[in-house]
Amino acid sequence: YIWADPRRGGGPPNNWRAVFRRVGNAWTLDPKTGQYYLHHFLPEQPDLNWRNEKVRAAIDDVMRFWLDRGVDGFRVDVASGLIRDERLRDNPRFQLRGWPRRRNWDLDEVHEIHRRWRKVLDSYDGDRMAVGEIGVRNLRRHVRYYGEDDELQLSFNFHFLEQPWIAERFRAVVEEWERLLPEHAWPDYTLSNHDRSRAISRYGPERAGVAAVMLLTLRGTPFIYYGEEIGMTDVPIPAARVVDVDGRDGERTPMQWDASKNAGFTSSDPWLPMGDFARNNVAAQRDDPASLFSLYRRLSWLRKASAALRRGSYRTVPTPRGVFAFAREAERERVLVALNFIGTAQVVSLGTAEATVALSTDHARDGEPVNLARVELRPNEGIVVAPG
Incomplete structure (x- = not known):
């Protein structure tokens, strides 16, 4: 661990702060030794001293x-704060x-x-990999964590x-990420995780379909936070039920499987209260073709069947304000994606050929013929079209 004497005159060795505001200083005094130990999170989570070769060897093991x-x-x-x-x-x-x-x-x-x-990872057979949580907002510095194909894979x-x-x-x-990589x-890409308010709570349920289409059609590996596929939202947590020191309990409530007690997650008492699971549960959405869960399944099937979506190139397609469109291409296959971010209908031009709607957030449009010169987008609609 990292130990240090008090600064001259007493007090923590420096002005470093813990990530959690409620913790405050990143140093805690140990009365037995008279020294401070470093913890960038809770005092119960002391930082490892990564400059110690024995620590590195232990983690290798x-x-x-x-x-x-x-x-x-x-x-x-x-991964950026070791x-x-x-x-x-x-x-x-x-x-x-x-x-x-x-x-x-x-x-x-x-x-x-x-x-x-x-x-260590490359010394094993198969596609062993690591994905890093990089707390760096400057993408030019962020991209350095890929190294020369000798650091993180994701x-x-x-x-x-x-x-x-x-x-x-x-x-x-x-576009910036594509340019820098x-x-x-x-x-x-991901839109939610255990440290952030859920995407549906941030953006609204009417935009969940467009968010799903964007996430599963961009070039790269999509990460889907549990419950995102059924529309789970943040849950208000009463003061008596708070667990997390940093206020993240609302996005960490149990998975909602069905409409039974505790959403089918447990027959006992869950550690956090449940959300509104009467509609937002797997059982209620599994057989509904218009559900968000069904949209995620259709997107997964489409992605699996398309080389362009799995590993194709990315190219932005110019569109009017409020629409994000791009092309994915691989092995003579081209797929176009158009995402309407606003609550009014839009008309966009994606090319000149005839095409077919391979997938829409409105499942009734799947298979519909379209002319790429004039593609109609309904409010808050995302579509995937296949030319030819």
């Missing part, structure tokens, strides 16, 4: 333990656009650890899920 048992890989939490300034210097009091850089996050030495882990782009529901904002992030790198 932990990885091998699980890899020997057949796991495909790991999600690396706080190494801290060796001299434990104060962070700058003020920053402008991320500068001067902080001395306890995103240090260059962290890449040595990821290259080491990549060697890196969560949180800048994407932080965008407001504006077509041009999502398009801009995707080296040829060997593969993108991934």
Whole structure:
């Protein structure tokens, strides 16, 4: 772990703060030793000293333990915050656009650890991989975590899920990410996770279908947070039921399987209260062709059957404001995607050929013939069209 003497005159060694505001200082005094230990999260979660070779070797062994048992890989939490300034210097009091850089996050030495882990993963047969939680909003620095195809295989782009529901904002992030990624790198996208308010709560249920189409048709690997496929929302948590120190319980409530007691998750008392599961549950949506769950299934089947959607190139298609459209191409297959982000109908031009609607958020349109020169989009509709 990382231990340090009090600063001259007493008090924590420097001004570093824990991630959780309620924790405050990132240092806790140990009365027995008279020293402080570092914890960037809870005091019960002391930081490992990654400058200690024995620590690195121990974690290598932990990885091998699980890899020997057949796991495909790991999600690396706080992957950009493993190494801290060796001299434990104060962070700058003020920053402008991320500068001067902080001395306890995103240090260059962290890449040595990821290259080491990549060697462990590559020493095993099969497609073993790691995806990293990178808390870096500057995409130019973020992309460095792919290395020279010798660090992470995937890196969560949180800048994407932080965008407001504006077509041009999502398009801009995707275009910048595509421009920055080296040829060997593969993108991934997500709209929700255990640390963020659920996408449907942030954007509204009427936009859930368009969000699903975007997530599963962009170039890269989609990550779907549990319950997103049935429209689960954040759940208000009474003060007496709060578990998480950082207010994230609302997006962590149990999965909603059916309309029975506790949504079929447990016959006992769940650790958190349940959401509105009368309609938003798997059983209620499984056989409904108009449900969000059915849309996710249709998207998954379409993606699986399409080389263009699985591994094809990405190209933005110009459209009017409020619409995000792009083309995916691979092995002589071309697929066009148009996403209407607004609540009014739009007409877009995606080309000149005749085409077929391979998928729409309105399942009644599946298989409908269209002319790419004039494609009608209904309010809050996403479509996938196949020319020819």
